[in-house]
Amino acid sequence: MIALNINQKLYEVDLKGHETLLEVLRHYLGLTGTKTACEEAECGACAVIIDGKAVLSCIILASNCEGKKITTIEGLADGDELHPIQKSFLDAGAVQCGFCIPGMIMSSKALLDKNSEPSREEMEYALDGNICRCGGYLKIFEAVRQAGKVLKVQGRSSKHEDAR
Ligand code: FES
Numbered sequence: 489m490i491a492l493n494i495n496q497k498l499y500e501v502d503l504k505g506h507e508t509l510l511e512v513l514r515h516y517l518g519l520t521g522t523k524t525a526c527e528e529a530e531c532g533a534c535a536v537i538i539d540g541k542a543v544l545s546c547i548i549l550a551s552n553c554e555g556k557k558i559t560t561i562e563g564l565a566d567g568d569e570l571h572p573i574q575k576s577f578l579d580a581g582a583v584q585c586g587f588c589i590p591g592m593i594m595s596s597k598a599l600l601d602k603n604s605e606p607s608r609e610e611m612e613y614a615l616d617g618n619i620c621r622c623g624g625y626l627k628i629f630e631a632v633r634q635a636g637k638v639l640k641v642q643g644r645s646s647k648h649e650d651a652r
């Protein structure tokens with residue numbers, strides 16, 4: 489039995505073996521916003537934020553996440569109010585099939601929490617591990633740039649906010 493702090497809520501999970509965090513999120517807790525694709529650290533679909541860093545949940549054992557602060561895509565919106573990064577992805581037309589988007593948004597959030605005005609190079613580096621099969625990278629970078637502007641105006645960075 490382990491306890492996981494996810495989106496500021498404590499979940500007790502009875503592990504059967506060596507489940508990954510991704511398996512626990514999706515199959516035990518029903519947090520299916522985090523996507524499963526390659527399951528071998530190649531695509532970024534499963535990205536979540538752990539203690540401020542974007543992490544691939546398909547290659548981390550859930551048992552190693554006890555005592556850490558985990559944020560998934562479900563932890564970003566405030567009720568019906570989307571997080572500025574989610575809004576920007578929609579406004580910029582960055583969402584096509586949408587499959588890669590939760591992972592893209594989590595990697596973007598980890599970046600923007602630290603730097604609300606990233607250069608194109610910094611964005612490329614931060615999203616390097618996230619693959620979009622629809623190939624919409626230009627609009628994704630535009631969405632990140634726009635979101636950064638909003639977060640800066642709102643004073644929402646890692647210094648000011650935690651999971652939202
Ligand atoms: S499912 Fe984790 S990186 Fe692809």
Ligand code: FES
Nearest residue numbers: 585588620621622
């Ligand atoms: S929007 Fe379809 S994979 Fe990225």
